[in-house]
Amino acid sequence: MADSVLIEGLEVETVVGVYDWERRVDQRLLVDLEMAWDNQLPGRTDDVSDALDYAAVSERVVACLRELKPQLLERGAEVLAGDLQEVFGISWLRLTLRKPGAVPAAQSVGVRIERGQR
Ligand SMILES: Nc1nc2c(c(=O)[nH]1)N=C([C@H](O)[C@@H](O)CO)CN2
Numbered sequence: 001m002a003d004s005v006l007i008e009g010l011e012v013e014t015v016v017g018v019y020d021w022e023r024r025v026d027q028r029l030l031v032d033l034e035m036a037w038d039n040q041l042p043g044r045t046d047d048v049s050d051a052l053d054y055a056a057v058s059e060r061v062v063a064c065l066r067e068l069k070p071q072l073l074e075r076g077a078e079v080l081a082g083d084l085q086e087v088f089g090i091s092w093l094r095l096t097l098r099k100p101g102a103v104p105a106a107q108s109v110g111v112r113i114e115r116g117q118r
Pocket residue numbers: 016017018019022071072073074099102103
């Protein structure tokens with residue numbers, strides 16, 4: 001199945017990082033998600049309850065990362081992917097977590113994971 005639902009550049013302010021100073025401040029993360037979903041049914045019914053609701057997923061992403069306060073981006077990505085797959089029944093997803101400004105000479109740094117089967 002080639003269909004997807006997308007979220008790009010979702011901003012989340014949370015505690016994230018391995019250094020002591022990073023445990024005392026909020027920093028900005030950017031989340032990109034591609035999630036496998038059969039869009040044929042909502043395409044026919046025009047009913048959001050048949051769709052993967054990107055607004056609901058976005059709310060969950062923010063809440064999950066704000067509660068988790070991970071040290072590593074890898075931890076944030078792994079826990080978030082598992083949570084979204086379980087809560088929304090997403091069979092496959094690709095998740096990119098970026099931390100702009102973490103390496104001043106780089107525009108952005110981050111991690112990307114894929115979980116599940118399409
Ligand atoms: N692969 C990773 N490397 C690093 C991470 C990370 O989350 N994953 N984090 C840090 C620090 O928290 C850094 O962002 C502070 O600027 C270093 N390397």
